Amino acid sequence: MSLQSSTGPAHARILSVGAFRPERVVTNEEICTYIESTDEWIRQRTGIEERRWADAGTSVVDMAEAASKEALERAGLAPTDVDAVILATVSHPYQTPAAAAILTDRLGATPAAAWDVSAGCAGFCHALAQASDLVRGGTARNVLVVGAEKLTDFTDITDRSTAFLFADGAGAVVVGPSETPGIGPTVWGSDGAQWEAIKNKQSWTEVRDAQAAGGEAVWPALVQEGRSVFRWAVWQMAPVAQKAIDASGVAVEELSAFIPHQANMRIIDAMVKQLGLPETVPVARDIAQMGNTSAASVPLAMHRMLAEGQAPSGGLALLIGYGAGLSYASQVVVLP
Amino acid sequence: MAQSEQEILAGVAELVNEETGLPVESVEMDKSFTDDLDIDSLSMTSIVVQAEDKFSVTIPDEDTKNLKTVRDVVNYIQQAQG
Numbered sequence: 001m002s003l004q005s006s007t008g009p010a011h012a013r014i015l016s017v018g019a020f021r022p023e024r025v026v027t028n029e030e031i032c033t034y035i036e037s038t039d040e041w042i043r044q045r046t047g048i049e050e051r052r053w054a055d056a057g058t059s060v061v062d063m064a065e066a067a068s069k070e071a072l073e074r075a076g077l078a079p080t081d082v083d084a085v086i087l088a089t090v091s092h093p094y095q096t097p098a099a100a101a102i103l104t105d106r107l108g109a110t111p112a113a114a115w116d117v118s119a120g121c122a123g124f125c126h127a128l129a130q131a132s133d134l135v136r137g138g139t140a141r142n143v144l145v146v147g148a149e150k151l152t153d154f155t156d157i158t159d160r161s162t163a164f165l166f167a168d169g170a171g172a173v174v175v176g177p178s179e180t181p182g183i184g185p186t187v188w189g190s191d192g193a194q195w196e197a198i199k200n201k202q203s204w205t206e207v208r209d210a211q212a213a214g215g216e217a218v219w220p221a222l223v224q225e226g227r228s229v230f231r232w233a234v235w236q237m238a239p240v241a242q243k244a245i246d247a248s249g250v251a252v253e254e255l256s257a258f259i260p261h262q263a264n265m266r267i268i269d270a271m272v273k274q275l276g277l278p279e280t281v282p283v284a285r286d287i288a289q290m291g292n293t294s295a296a297s298v299p300l301a302m303h304r305m306l307a308e309g310q311a312p313s314g315g316l317a318l319l320i321g322y323g324a325g326l327s328y329a330s331q332v333v334v335l336p
Numbered sequence: 337m338a339q340s341e342q343e344i345l346a347g348v349a350e351l352v353n354e355e356t357g358l359p360v361e362s363v364e365m366d367k368s369f370t371d372d373l374d375i376d377s378l379s380m381t382s383i384v385v386q387a388e389d390k391f392s393v394t395i396p397d398e399d400t401k402n403l404k405t406v407r408d409v410v411n412y413i414q415q416a417q418g
Contacts, residue, residue: 226378227377227378227397229400230378230381231381231397268380
């Protein structure tokens with residue numbers, strides 16, 4: 001008797017992309033009613049002109065569902081064609097079960113395997129790496145990869161360093177078999193020594209203990225050390241993106257798009273400079289309209305670039321996600 | 337090799353100029369980065385990271401917060417090179 005192992009197609013690619021942007025546009029002027037700031041200050045520091053906030057009745061799963069439906073439709077696939085669903089998020093408000101299982105049921109994709117990925121703003125690029133290898137290993141044929149966040153549930157709108165930054169939204173892609181390479185090697189890693197650079201203000205057990213002691217529980221909103229994150233993102237992540245380009249075997253001039261996590265326009269600009277990216281390569285700047293949507297930002301930005309013709313279908317795009325952990329992942333992909 | 341105060345000042349002024357476009361001669365020892373030169377924390381971080389390269393020193397973020405004036409930076413680099 002010999003054990004069988006699975007084998008899959010030689011290559012995988014992104015078949016389609018879908019997006020959900022909440023209806024409500026929140027301007028910098030509105031943000032300035034919660035914190036002492038100005039439109040000019042916010043634009044200068046972050047490049048954010050406006051962002052979208054989901055209403056109270058809209059959940060991470062609701063947004064994920066909308067983005068997933070568009071991705072499935074564009075791929076020409078039925079929900080039953082999907083055999084794995086990976087959802088990257090840091091703002092699904094249940095520790096368990098995974099939002100992906102609920103999403104799978106909503107879509108009618110049951111009994112697809114379903115799990116969440118917690119890798120902060122790098123979650124989508126981690127999930128994409130998993131999906132690519134699942135397809136190529138023969139474990140799954142079509143994988144739905146979603147980044148969905150309702151960061152406003154974990155934002156202290158009186159915090160002068162984050163209130164203007166965080167926002168809500170979802171993006172989804174379907175990854176399936178391909179005759180030609182569609183997802184390049186992933187360059188990834190983590191640095192847990194810096195875990196406090198981006199985190200919830202408190203753990204759930206600290207919230208519980210404060211309540212039990214009769215004290216005031218502090219909501220575990222997200223906090224970040226802007227300066228440390230900026231330094232790490234620009235000077236350590238640009239070399240990671242370069243490694244992903246090198247690993248993919250393409251020249252930087254061949255890229256049709258650079259789609260970094262939409263953390264802050266200043267980080268994006270500094271990263272472009274550090275990378276020495278030619279001016280001919282279009283850069284995703286979805287943050288101006290969407291703010292920072294963590295794990296949702298890369299697929300949302302990809303969706304906008306394709307929808308607005310900033311990047312061509314079939315072109316090569318350099319993706320990089322980086323954030324809480326600290327964790328990061330980068331790869332070159334063929335745009336759907 | 338330790339550099340003179342004037343050499344370090346000239347080097348810092350160049351970095352400030354590259355980051356912000358401010359003329360090098362406006363970068364004087366007693367100028368405050370935030371109040372006089374209007375440099376925010378992210379630009380300051382860029383300048384500090386590039387200063388680390390240029391002067392072969394290490395300037396951690398917790399120390400960067402205390403560097404208020406051009407003189408603070410020049411003295412810090414000089415001591416670190418010591």
